[in-house]
Amino acid sequence: MKNKEFADSWSQYLMSNYAIPSITLVKGEGSIVFDADGKKYIDMLGGIATNILGHSHPAVVSAVSRQIKTLSHVSNFYSHPNAIELAKILVRLTGDKQSRVFFAQSGAEANEAAIKLSRKTGRTRIVATSGSFHGRTMGSLSLTGQISKRTAFFPLLKNVKHVPFGDIKRAKRAINSKTAMVIVEPIMGEAGVIVPPANYLKDLREACTKHGALLVIDAVQTGMGRTGQWFGYEYSGIQPDVITVAKGLGAGLPLAAMIAVGKSSQLFEPGDHGSTFGGNPVTTAASIAAIKWIEKNKTLAKCKADYKYLTSNLGSIPGITEIRGAGLLIGIALERSNSSQVASALQAKGVLVNAANPNTIRIAPALNISRRELDQFIKSFKEVMSDVY
Numbered sequence: 001m002k003n004k005e006f007a008d009s010w011s012q013y014l015m016s017n018y019a020i021p022s023i024t025l026v027k028g029e030g031s032i033v034f035d036a037d038g039k040k041y042i043d044m045l046g047g048i049a050t051n052i053l054g055h056s057h058p059a060v061v062s063a064v065s066r067q068i069k070t071l072s073h074v075s076n077f078y079s080h081p082n083a084i085e086l087a088k089i090l091v092r093l094t095g096d097k098q099s100r101v102f103f104a105q106s107g108a109e110a111n112e113a114a115i116k117l118s119r120k121t122g123r124t125r126i127v128a129t130s131g132s133f134h135g136r137t138m139g140s141l142s143l144t145g146q147i148s149k150r151t152a153f154f155p156l157l158k159n160v161k162h163v164p165f166g167d168i169k170r171a172k173r174a175i176n177s178k179t180a181m182v183i184v185e186p187i188m189g190e191a192g193v194i195v196p197p198a199n200y201l202k203d204l205r206e207a208c209t210k211h212g213a214l215l216v217i218d219a220v221q222t223g224m225g226r227t228g229q230w231f232g233y234e235y236s237g238i239q240p241d242v243i244t245v246a247k248g249l250g251a252g253l254p255l256a257a258m259i260a261v262g263k264s265s266q267l268f269e270p271g272d273h274g275s276t277f278g279g280n281p282v283t284t285a286a287s288i289a290a291i292k293w294i295e296k297n298k299t300l301a302k303c304k305a306d307y308k309y310l311t312s313n314l315g316s317i318p319g320i321t322e323i324r325g326a327g328l329l330i331g332i333a334l335e336r337s338n339s340s341q342v343a344s345a346l347q348a349k350g351v352l353v354n355a356a357n358p359n360t361i362r363i364a365p366a367l368n369i370s371r372r373e374l375d376q377f378i379k380s381f382k383e384v385m386s387d388v389y
């Protein structure tokens with residue numbers, strides 16, 4: 001079938017919660033993907049910050065193939081080696097031996113787990129930020145600070161207060177001794193790659209510590225090395241109480257985790273929470289393989305260098321006003337509100353990006369994307385901007 005037939009079938013058989021995709025992707029290798037018409041693209045979006053090692057990475061393919069041939073799934077009545085090995089790695093990455101891990105499948109579920117964990121403090125109030133995205137299940141949607149995604153589903157959780165992202169004064173006014181948790185993205189991804197002021201996380205940490213509230217870092221989009229750090233908050237020097245990760249964690253397979261740090265790791269008791277597929281042997285095998293590959297190849301340092309390279313090459317293109325983000329989570333701010341037009345023109349040239357908001361193109365490619373591919377992306381971007389600006 002070709003793209004057009006796939007689009008027709010999509011509208012016939014799938015629910016209309018998404019716009020009908022104009023292309024159907026059928027094959028990928030590294031940062032290159034092909035659609036059903038045989039057209040080739042550079043994948044600068046990586047499944048929205050998910051395919052950390054691109055498509056069909058040999059390390060991931062071999063770990064997953066080996067695992068599916070050995071043991072597919074176990075219930076949580078039993079243990080299996082991969083869950084323990086991955087949890088051990090994640091605990092190490094937090095830098096706190098007291099940390100403990102709960103595995104789930106999606107970012108929304110990891111945040112649901114954080115909400116439940118915060119209830120175990122005996123408090124119910126939550127502070128979140130406007131513009132944020134934390135998921136679309138009823139609990140995580142209650143945290144998501146985008147009114148357009150929420151209104152049709154009221155009533156949501158009570159006791160969630162949204163304060164402007166980056167505004168520490170407003171946050172401090174909202175946090176008090178009744179606050180169970182404060183949740184924040186280190187960089188707001190869905191909102192268009194918005195970076196908070198330098199001391200924001202540190203000041204939030206102080207306010208949470210003062211009032212005994214849990215500080216939850218939603219690293220679903222910033223996590224697993226994307227920003228040149230494992231979770232995206234480390235530059236601030238803080239230690240959160242909870243970290244949620246998903247997207248890149250499974251290197252393309254559905255895997256998420258809530259990592260409780262320090263004393264908060266003791267809050268759950270047997271029976272408090274669970275998930276059938278969370279920490280499945282195959283998804284955890286993919287994750288372990290990807291993390292090991294990233295560590296071995298010093299990919300975090302590469303991501304930081306890529307950010308500098310992209311910033312210096314894209315920054316001077318007429319029509320681009322700002323490059324925001326860190327590592328390989330980048331928002332390219334446009335002077336005009338024509339990001340959809342720019343994204344479509346790039347797609348026509350064989351480059352996949354996302355129009356995160358009317359003024360911003362977001363890219364979140366595989367962390368191992370090559371310089372050659374980045375150069376091709378820069379060249380196409382220049383050409384498109386000279387056509388549409």
Ligand SMILES: Cc1ncc(COP(=O)(O)O)c(C=O)c1O
Pocket residue numbers: 105106107108109111133134135136185189190218219220221222246247
């Ligand atoms: C920061 C953040 N949190 C949570 C989520 C929800 O993740 P999922 O779609 O896996 O439920 C997302 C998804 O984009 C996200 O970017």
